[in-house]
Amino acid sequence: MQRSDLERHAETRRQFLNGFAHQILVCAGLGCLHNDEIIQALRENIAAQGQEQHILVKRVGCMGLCALGPVVLILPEEISYQRVIPSDASEIIAALGKEPVQRLLLPADLPFFTRQHKNVLTLSGRIDPESIDDYLAEGGYTAVLKAITEMRSADIVRQIQESRLRGRGGAGYPTGLKWSTVARATGENKYVVCNADEGDPGAFMDRSILESTPHAVLEGMIIAAYAVGANNGYIYVRAEYPLAVKRLKLAIRAAEQKNLLGPAICGSAFDLSLQIRLGAGAFVCGEETALIASIEGNRGIPRPRPPYPAEKGLWGHPTLINNVETYANIPLIINRGADWFAALGTDKSKGTKVFALTGKINHTGLIEVPMGTTLREIVFEIGGGIPGGHAFKALQTGGPSGGCIPAEHLDTPVSYESLSELGSIMGSGGMIVIDETTSMVEIVKYFMQFCRDESCGKCIPCRVGTAQIHDLLEKFCQHRATNADLAGLEMLCDLLKNTSLCGLGQSAPNPVLSTLKYFRQEYIDRIVDSAHSPLEDAA
């Protein structure tokens, strides 16, 4: 596809959409149940009134506020309705162009909407994820055209480096630096891989991005492949996300048909073939060397690094592995420039970050905020605070590898560094709110059970250590622990952190260590011989 074809497709679609007096957008993400029935009810109602030429009903991706879903958005009026059910259809249609339906109205000035800053999620909930034309109409794939026809590979890598984008999968490694390593690596075969093995329980950023704007992820991968010189790529996605897989498959096929994937992309000499690989329910496969092993058809077992995948990855070839959200940022940086991206965020953490807010919070859903937004703003303003009149206790970030942040640190601006200083991690962006009714020791035991079950078993510290720590935590939960157990717990955490092979084992103690730091009393309260000192106990 040439630039003129792309513009023609986009213009045709825009004209088609502008031909309607009203558009009714219905969230068709996983979190909004019964959206099919809602769409059908709306369409039947419109057909019964012979209004098909004037009103368009469109399935779109996630609008973010999952707690109040299914959400319906009316354009051009920008009116949002909450908790819509199929029988609301006639009332919604009757109100078009008139006073909105008050009982369903979602206030437009809700901080959930006004306090967010959407870059990656701009088109989420606005376009039909299963229509490439919808994406083109919003300027989709212009970044691919620009990169392939106007930029040299080295310029692209430099632009990503200058944007100071860091990996959104968890570790926060500078994306541009990774790209330059793969670009410099020699070898005939290079690969690009998208890590969509979102294994953190309670995190759904990547699922939502894949379900809402799959083409944005493909676009980022195409640009990356062109920049580093790769002609083959894989998207490794969880089998637990069937809707994301379905939409990715459709997106790949549509991009191939429009010559945006496959041989001689956009009439250039650049070829790229992308394939989907289904995960099979192993958390450790989010670790890049384990992910590579899994794509190669093996058990997902990590290996020591170096060599890093950037030098020796899939089948020993240089491989670029980035996370879903990282790729989704790429087209924006190419189109709007590195300075635009670097202007947002903190000194060392640039841009915006998508977070999944869950647990004991009113506005469960998906949000995007600039790095540097405080945790308090996220939980109490955007998130709407804690339901049921309960008190906030802790914010758990980073999943089973992360930590629990107490109320006294809620004014911390969110960044890779600040969360790590608090003993937690950014992780991929899951944020679970814990209220006063939950015991910290219980929740930590839950995370440790998860790590124990998901440990691949290759290295002893992780395989045995997670089981031992779990058993100790069980003793605390049953109020049978001793001072020696507390000392043993701390010793084991230190051992795992320092001697495990991969990130899973190294970070598994984080929930324990952070709660020992901030909620130590909960452990002490569960010790039977707390009157004795650890020294006496040892003697």
Add this chain to the structure above:
Amino acid sequence: MPAAHLGPQPEDKRWKIIELAMQRHDYRPEALIETLHAAQSAFGYLDPDTLKYISARLKIPPSKVYGVTTFYNHFNTKPRGEHTLVVCTGTACHVKGNDRILNWMQTRYNLAPGETTPDNRLSLVEVRCLGACALAPVIIPDGAITCQTGFAEATKIITEWLGDAA
């Protein structure tokens, strides 16, 4: 499902699906996981004969095929019951009470995750977060995500759905 025990039957379309999965990858070793996915969706589970067949076709030692199969949670080597109840044990579902639902399944139906009732009526499956955390706690009776408000309603849904016959 018994067809899987008989080995490849030329007239059985399900074997063709498995064969196609391997063909698509040129029978290279990396086809293994994709083939296991195809076989499990065709037969519902992976029995020893299926694994032996895949091992022979892809020229991968049976020990490795078995190792890969049992490494990943998604693959099951035993047939599922008539009905399957999936319980999400992600963090959001956990803090909202799905551990209580699992305990209740244990007491009421004597079922632990991964097990099937002796009458083959119900299998209980645990899944690590579906990413539908706004609907927590999430249970999925026979593939239909059910949004409920808590423990009491979940157990009511389960008993009604099973006609309480399990």
